[in-house]
Amino acid sequence: MHKIPVGVLGASGYAGRELSAFIAQHPRLTLAFATANAQRGETLELPGGAVTFIATDDAPLASAELVFSSLPHGASAEWVARARAAGARVVDLSTDLRIGNGAAEAVPYGLTEWTREAVRSARVVANPGCYPTSALLALLPLLERDLIASGATVSISSASGVTGAGLSPRLDLLFGEVTENYRAYGVGNSHRHLNEMRAAVQLLARDVDLLFTPHLLPIARGILSTITVPLRAPLADPLEPWRTRYAGEPFIEVVDALPELRQVQRRNVARIAVRRVEHVRTPTLQIFSAIDNLVKGAAGQALQNANLMLGLDETLGLPR
Numbered sequence: 001m002h003k004i005p006v007g008v009l010g011a012s013g014y015a016g017r018e019l020s021a022f023i024a025q026h027p028r029l030t031l032a033f034a035t036a037n038a039q040r041g042e043t044l045e046l047p048g049g050a051v052t053f054i055a056t057d058d059a060p061l062a063s064a065e066l067v068f069s070s071l072p073h074g075a076s077a078e079w080v081a082r083a084r085a086a087g088a089r090v091v092d093l094s095t096d097l098r099i100g101n102g103a104a105e106a107v108p109y110g111l112t113e114w115t116r117e118a119v120r121s122a123r124v125v126a127n128p129g130c131y132p133t134s135a136l137l138a139l140l141p142l143l144e145r146d147l148i149a150s151g152a153t154v155s156i157s158s159a160s161g162v163t164g165a166g167l168s169p170r171l172d173l174l175f176g177e178v179t180e181n182y183r184a185y186g187v188g189n190s191h192r193h194l195n196e197m198r199a200a201v202q203l204l205a206r207d208v209d210l211l212f213t214p215h216l217l218p219i220a221r222g223i224l225s226t227i228t229v230p231l232r233a234p235l236a237d238p239l240e241p242w243r244t245r246y247a248g249e250p251f252i253e254v255v256d257a258l259p260e261l262r263q264v265q266r267r268n269v270a271r272i273a274v275r276r277v278e279h280v281r282t283p284t285l286q287i288f289s290a291i292d293n294l295v296k297g298a299a300g301q302a303l304q305n306a307n308l309m310l311g312l313d314e315t316l317g318l319p320r
């Protein structure tokens, strides 16, 4: 069967490597090109054979029906425009075109389970951030049914593995700094993902605010978010909104037991559980949401969106 050529910009990075590996095993896609910056000329071993990274400037953009950009923030938007001008559809994994980031142009936000129909017909999709994916998938069933207390501040406490920070060398991410350690960062509601999450939440519930605190885990991949939500009224069956909203969704696992990172690593899933909070004055729920930051939080969700944009089965080539 004819395979559809797709290209990856920034294929030498964490997200780009993951994407390239998914494409190499995809039944309907073939890797047209894979680009790098400092690592240009180096090879990446993939199932079915190695690929050599070319410089991004040399990417034959017009040879691809769809281009993924896994370039860093700031560098990506220009390449999205170039790929688009060359006639390709684009999935941008960076923040550049996401809601809440001051992008000049509004393109569909690719939180697939929320915006599937817009993604299907889009020429360009802004793939969500990893923390926003874990938090928004958890909150969507409450937001859509207006179940969160008016004027409430929802607290999102998330812990991420270090691949979330990308491959760039940083002293605070050296093995000796991270291992056997655990710390908060971006505290005081100062992390850049807050704007993205807030913009998405406010499209559904204008008077709900967020307090977001990220933490760094001494592991490679995975995000666990613990989200505390004041409700308008107690829920008789706390898990019902999630079971109903996500019935039939191939990549959302609504579960009774608390999710753990080892259950989601290397899989394109969000695993969600809920608990009623006892001994507090207002009706309150805690939601626990686990994803792999490089898969459902980046490359997997990007491929899920690309499948839809190319008219393919959404689940093709994705690890469940």
Ligand SMILES: NC(=O)C1=CN([C@@H]2O[C@H](COP(=O)(O)OP(=O)(O)OC[C@H]3O[C@@H](n4cnc5c(N)ncnc54)[C@H](OP(=O)(O)O)[C@@H]3O)[C@@H](O)[C@H]2O)C=CC1
Pocket: 009, 010, 011, 012, 013, 014, 015, 016, 035, 036, 037, 038, 039, 040, 056, 069, 070, 071, 072, 073, 075, 076, 093, 094, 095, 128, 129, 130, 163, 164, 165, 166, 167, 168, 293, 294, 297, 298
């Ligand atoms: N890591 C994650 O969990 C997630 C990442 N993302 C987003 O995906 C994108 C890629 O992230 P990630 O893979 O972690 O990042 P990495 O730092 O691991 O990779 C960045 C890629 O871009 C290339 N690159 C770096 N600087 C430039 C530049 N100035 N011009 C052109 N190319 C450049 C790098 O090439 P080389 O190494 O050869 O220099 C590499 O291929 C980012 O926008 C990130 O925000 C989104 C969700 C989650």
Ligand SMILES: CC(=O)N[C@@H](CCC(=O)OP(=O)(O)O)C(=O)O
Pocket: 093, 094, 095, 128, 129, 130, 131, 160, 161, 162, 163, 164, 165, 166, 193, 214, 216
């Ligand atoms: C652990 C770590 O440092 N994580 C990154 C976020 C992950 C990421 O890549 O951000 P995007 O999803 O917006 O691209 C951070 O806190 O900046």
